[in-house]
Amino acid sequence: MNVGLATIYYQLPAGLQNVFLSTYGLYLQKIRHGQRYRNFCRQVNGHLALSKGELAEIQWQGFCKLLADSRKYVPYYRKTLKDISAPEVKCLDDLRKLPLLEKEVLRASPETLVDERYEKKKLLVVHTTGTTGTPLKIYCTPDVRKKNYAFYNRFLQQAGIDYSGKRATFGGRIIVPHGQKKPPFWRHSYFQKNILFSSYHLTEKNIPSYITALRKIRPEYIDTYPSSLFTLAKYAVQQGISLKGISKAIVTSAETLFPEQRKIIEDVFDAQIFDQYGAAEMCVFLGQCAHGSYHVHSDYAIIEFLREDGSRAAPGEEAEVVCTGLINSVMPLIRYRIGDQAVLSDRECECGSHFPVVEKIIGRADDVILTPDGRRIGRLSPVLKGFPVKEAQYRQKVIDEIDVLLVKDQGFSIDTEKNIIIELKKRMGDTIKITIEYVEVIEREKGGKLKSIISEL
Ligand SMILES: [Zn+2]
Structure with a gap:
C-alpha cells in the first residue's frame, strides 16, 4: 500500500477500513488468479x-x-x-x-x-x-x-495447509490506529479470507479480545511474526488458558523463531509451527x-x-x-x-x-553482540528464560557497553534485575558494562520487525 492510500485508510472508521482492505485485497488477489x-x-x-x-x-x-x-x-x-x-x-x-x-x-x-x-x-x-x-x-x-x-x-500445501481457507495474520502493518483503546484490533480482507490482526495492540488488557476473536474465526492457519503470537501465547500460559482447536497450523516468518517461542506457541495452540525463511x-x-x-x-x-x-x-x-x-x-x-x-x-x-x-x-549476521574479548554472541534469548520479562532488546554502541531494554512483566523485582545481569555476565564476561533500561514498549523496525539485537559497531 503506498503512502497516499495508507493516509486515506487511517482516516476511515473500522467498517470502511474493512471495505478498503477487501478492495485492496481483491487487487492483490488478482495476482493469484488466471x-x-x-x-x-x-x-x-x-x-x-x-x-x-x-x-x-x-x-x-x-x-x-x-x-x-x-x-x-x-x-x-x-x-x-x-x-x-x-x-x-x-x-x-x-x-x-x-x-x-x-x-x-x-x-x-x-x-x-x-x-x-x-x-x-x-x-x-x-x-x-x-x-x-x-x-x-x-x-x-x-x-x-x-x-x-x-x-x-x-x-x-506441503505443510498440509489448505491455503484457500481462512487465514489470520499478525504482521508488521499498522492495521489499527495506534490510539485505539477498544476492540476490534483486527480488520477483514474478505476476498482474501484474511483477518489482519494488529501486532501493536497486544497488551494484557487487549489480549482477551484477540483470543475471543480467534476462537470465533477458527482460521485454517495463522500467519505470524514469531514475537506477536509469542506474546499472545505467553499470556495464555500465564492465565492457564488453552488455545487448542483455534487453528491447525501456524506459519512463522520474518524474524528468527527462537526454540522457547516455538515450544510455548506449539504447546498452547496444540498446533505445529511451519517456519519459513x-x-x-x-x-x-x-x-x-x-x-x-x-x-x-x-x-x-x-x-x-x-x-x-x-x-x-x-x-x-x-x-x-x-x-x-x-x-x-x-x-x-x-x-x-x-x-x-x-x-x-x-x-x-x-x-x-x-x-x-x-x-x-x-541469528542474523548483524544481530550479534561483540565482546571486548572478540566473541560474537548472537543468541541471547536463553538469558531471559524463566524471568518475568515480556520483551527485550539489546543495543550496543561501543565495544564494552550494552544497553538492555526490558518490558517488565508481573512479578519483576530488584532481584530479577540482579539475576538477569548475572546471566548476561555469564555469557559476556565481566568487562562489559550492562545498563538496564525499562520501557513500556520496544520500538519496531520499519516494517514492524522486532530486532532482538541492534548493533552500531
Ligand atoms: Zn522434510
Whole structure:
C-alpha cells in the first residue's frame, strides 16, 4: 500500500477500513488468479516429483540463462563480469569465480541491476527493509510475483495447509490506529479470507479480545511474526488458558523463531509451527516440512554456504548464506550477501523431499553482540528464560557497553534485575558494562520487525 492510500485508510472508521482492505485485497488477489498463475503452480508443484538429478538440472539451466542474460542486459553485471568468460563457469562450484554482490549496491543503485529490456516505469517495485533493516527497492513484474506466490503455496500445501481457507495474520502493518483503546484490533480482507490482526495492540488488557476473536474465526492457519503470537501465547500460559482447536497450523516468518517461542506457541495452540525463511529480494526460500526440517527450495534459488574465506562450508559448519535468486530475471541477484548465517545438513529428510536440509538458521549476521574479548554472541534469548520479562532488546554502541531494554512483566523485582545481569555476565564476561533500561514498549523496525539485537559497531 503506498503512502497516499495508507493516509486515506487511517482516516476511515473500522467498517470502511474493512471495505478498503477487501478492495485492496481483491487487487492483490488478482495476482493469484488466471491461467498464467495456474501454469506456474503446475510447474513448481511438478518439481516435487523429480529426482535429485533432474532438480539439479533445472537449477543449473535456470542459472545459465540468468547468467547469460545478466551479462548481456544488466549494466552492473556487464561491468563486473566482463573479465570472466562464459566457458569458465561450467558447474555450481565455478560460482565462486563470480564476484559477491553486496547489499550496498542494491541499496545505493538498484537501477543498475535491472535488465534494460524492461521499462522501469512499467515495473512493480517492492519496498523492503531486508532482513537486516536496510531499506531496499526490488523491481519485478506481475509474472514474477505470480511465480513467487506459486512457490509459497507449494510450501503451504506441503505443510498440509489448505491455503484457500481462512487465514489470520499478525504482521508488521499498522492495521489499527495506534490510539485505539477498544476492540476490534483486527480488520477483514474478505476476498482474501484474511483477518489482519494488529501486532501493536497486544497488551494484557487487549489480549482477551484477540483470543475471543480467534476462537470465533477458527482460521485454517495463522500467519505470524514469531514475537506477536509469542506474546499472545505467553499470556495464555500465564492465565492457564488453552488455545487448542483455534487453528491447525501456524506459519512463522520474518524474524528468527527462537526454540522457547516455538515450544510455548506449539504447546498452547496444540498446533505445529511451519517456519519459513524468505526475503522480499526473492532470492532465498527455506520452509519447514511436516517432519520439521528446513528445506532449501533449490528450484527457487541457489544457496551457497560459505566460510569467511569464501570457501564452501561443510555440513555442520556455521556459514554465511549467499543467494542467487532464480525467479526474478528482471533484477537478477547473483551471489547476493543477504547478511544471514545458517548450518547446512547432509541428512536426508524422512519426508522424502530431495530439497537439501538446513540444520538451523542462526541469528542474523548483524544481530550479534561483540565482546571486548572478540566473541560474537548472537543468541541471547536463553538469558531471559524463566524471568518475568515480556520483551527485550539489546543495543550496543561501543565495544564494552550494552544497553538492555526490558518490558517488565508481573512479578519483576530488584532481584530479577540482579539475576538477569548475572546471566548476561555469564555469557559476556565481566568487562562489559550492562545498563538496564525499562520501557513500556520496544520500538519496531520499519516494517514492524522486532530486532532482538541492534548493533552500531
Ligand atoms: Zn522434510
